[in-house]
Amino acid sequence: MKNIIDLIALNVTLGGNEILRNLSLQIPHGQWCSVIGPSGCGKSTLLRAIAGLIPCQFDGMVTEFEAPAFVFQDPTLMPWRSVRENVQLPLELSGAGRTNDLRTASTVVLEAIDQVGLNIEDLEKYPRQLSGGMRMRVSMARALVTQPDVLFMDEPFAALDELLRQQLNQLIHEICSKHDLTTLFVTHNVSEAVYLSDRILIMNHHGAIVSDLEISLSNQREPGIRGSAEYISLVHQVTQRLQEAM
Amino acid sequence: MRGSISQILMPLFFLLLVLSLWQIADSLFDIERLILPSPLEIIQESWKKIDILIAATMVTGKAALSGFAISICLGVTLALLFSTSRLAKQCIYPYMILLQTVPIVAIAPLVIIWFGGGLGSVVVIVTVISVFPIVTNVTTGLTTVDPGLTELMQLYQASRIDVLFKLKLPNAIPYLLTGARISAGLTIVGAVVGEYMAGHFIDNRGLGYYIFMGTQNFQVEVLYASILLSTLLGIAIVGFTAVLGKTILSRWAYTLHQS
Numbered sequence: 001m002k003n004i005i006d007l008i009a010l011n012v013t014l015g016g017n018e019i020l021r022n023l024s025l026q027i028p029h030g031q032w033c034s035v036i037g038p039s040g041c042g043k044s045t046l047l048r049a050i051a052g053l054i055p056c057q058f059d060g061m062v063t064e065f066e067a068p069a070f071v072f073q074d075p076t077l078m079p080w081r082s083v084r085e086n087v088q089l090p091l092e093l094s095g096a097g098r099t100n101d102l103r104t105a106s107t108v109v110l111e112a113i114d115q116v117g118l119n120i121e122d123l124e125k126y127p128r129q130l131s132g133g134m135r136m137r138v139s140m141a142r143a144l145v146t147q148p149d150v151l152f153m154d155e156p157f158a159a160l161d162e163l164l165r166q167q168l169n170q171l172i173h174e175i176c177s178k179h180d181l182t183t184l185f186v187t188h189n190v191s192e193a194v195y196l197s198d199r200i201l202i203m204n205h206h207g208a209i210v211s212d213l214e215i216s217l218s219n220q221r222e223p224g225i226r227g228s229a230e231y232i233s234l235v236h237q238v239t240q241r242l243q244e245a246m
Numbered sequence: 247m248r249g250s251i252s253q254i255l256m257p258l259f260f261l262l263l264v265l266s267l268w269q270i271a272d273s274l275f276d277i278e279r280l281i282l283p284s285p286l287e288i289i290q291e292s293w294k295k296i297d298i299l300i301a302a303t304m305v306t307g308k309a310a311l312s313g314f315a316i317s318i319c320l321g322v323t324l325a326l327l328f329s330t331s332r333l334a335k336q337c338i339y340p341y342m343i344l345l346q347t348v349p350i351v352a353i354a355p356l357v358i359i360w361f362g363g364g365l366g367s368v369v370v371i372v373t374v375i376s377v378f379p380i381v382t383n384v385t386t387g388l389t390t391v392d393p394g395l396t397e398l399m400q401l402y403q404a405s406r407i408d409v410l411f412k413l414k415l416p417n418a419i420p421y422l423l424t425g426a427r428i429s430a431g432l433t434i435v436g437a438v439v440g441e442y443m444a445g446h447f448i449d450n451r452g453l454g455y456y457i458f459m460g461t462q463n464f465q466v467e468v469l470y471a472s473i474l475l476s477t478l479l480g481i482a483i484v485g486f487t488a489v490l491g492k493t494i495l496s497r498w499a500y501t502l503h504q505s
Contacts, residue, residue, distance in 0.1 A: 048397070051401060052400075052401075053397050053400055053401060068401060069401075070397070070398065070401050072394045072397070072398075074394055076392060076394030076395050076398060078395065078412075078413070078416065080416045080419070081416075089398075089402075089412070090402050092408075092412070093399070093402040093403070093404045093408055093412075094402065146402075
């Protein structure tokens with residue numbers, strides 16, 4: 001399958017500190033790739049470097065995506081904008097919100113809102129009127145509204161309780177599968193990574209990838225799989241690899 | 247409800263008590279009028295000059311509001327300059343801070359020499375005293391934007407105009423309103439100081455002029471009435487700014503709560 005991201009010898013130095021060193025990575029189209037590792041190992045930096053948000057040096061970097069989207073750890077909503085206006089922001093920035101595509105933009109916003117499980121009544125609410133989980137859904141809707149081909153997610157569910165986290169895991173996975181999205185996902189939660197991923201990358205303190213694991217669970221995304229011996233064994237195996245990296 | 251009523255009634259009751267004691271003390275001890283006229287004397291004398299005093303309040307209010315409006319425009323413009331040009335900020339901003347520490351009564355005579363002894367000078371003095379809180383607050387608002395939102399704009403390749411109008415300026419609104427609330431109180435100080443020094447050159451004289459003349463001519467009742475009216479004017483401007491700010495800020499409540 002064609003690689004949508006192809007990195008050769010990526011180096012990132014921020015504030016004089018070498019965060020990522022000589023990192024090479026290929027991610028095929030449609031793959032859900034999770035990145036785990038100890039705090040400060042450069043997981044988020046890797047995502048930002050590939051998304052073009054921070055300067056980096058490389059021997060080769062081919063990114064075949066045209067419409068990237070990012071879901072941050074915090075919902076990062078504009079508190080002065082309603083849910084509708086927040087979700088619509090990427091369209092406005094691309095010009096769709098202020099041309100005669102307004103009707104189309106409105107439809108796309110409604111579709112995105114619907115996909116993440118928000119109601120139409122929530123459209124005119126402001127972020128302060130929403131719960132943490134709802135804010136994260138708005139953030140997801142904003143990412144989806146441009147119909148992206150790559151989705152970067154930087155610990156988006158870290159601040160949520162376990163039940164809500166599992167619900168949103170299920171939801172985002174269904175959306176990504178439906179739209180055949182390539183996903184690069186950073187998390188600290190091994191169980192979440194195993195549940196969602198086709199592939200898990202483990203990074204060490206030196207900003208290097210030390211394990212590259214293919215995950216091939218049967219019926220992987222059925223919620224019931226979390227109790228299966230196969231899943232538990234896999235979580236245990238990845239946890240061990242992670243501990244070795246620390 | 248009962249709490250909010252007592253919050254209004256208790257200070258009023260206390261004020262009434264102080265005024266009554268003041269009036270009784272004046273009758274009992276026969277205090278020299280020049281030192282402390284009784285509340286009734288102040289009211290009687292002020293009532294005779296009520297037209298002049300109301301006109302003076304309007305003049306002072308006009309000078310204060312004109313300077314306030316200029317401060318907001320100038321303050322936001324300077325803040326935009328400082329937030330976009332590091333060089334400008336490095337060169338000018340320290341002097342802005344330094345100038346803020348110079349007492350306004352020391353600057354006022356210079357302003358009168360440069361701009362003449364008229365309403366213009368009073369407005370300039372108001373602007374000088376009230377522009378700093380707006381510059382410093384708006385500069386902070388324009389530069390302390392949520393890094394996640396900055397990255398979001400970067401991801402969608404937002405133009406500089408979009409970053410300014412969709413992110414930086416809305417982010418700076420709460421800071422502008424905080425600065426405006428501080429400046430609002432200073433505008434009356436500036437207007438009264440300006441009129442105190444330059445007020446006699448103006449046909450329509452403000453409260454600062456009557457404070458000056460009240461002192462010079464021993465018209466202590468006029469002096470007291472002018473002080474009271476300038477205080478009420480200050481409360482009105484600060485109150486209006488606070489209510490306006492609260493209304494606008496309802497959208498920003500989440501941000502303020504978070505910070």
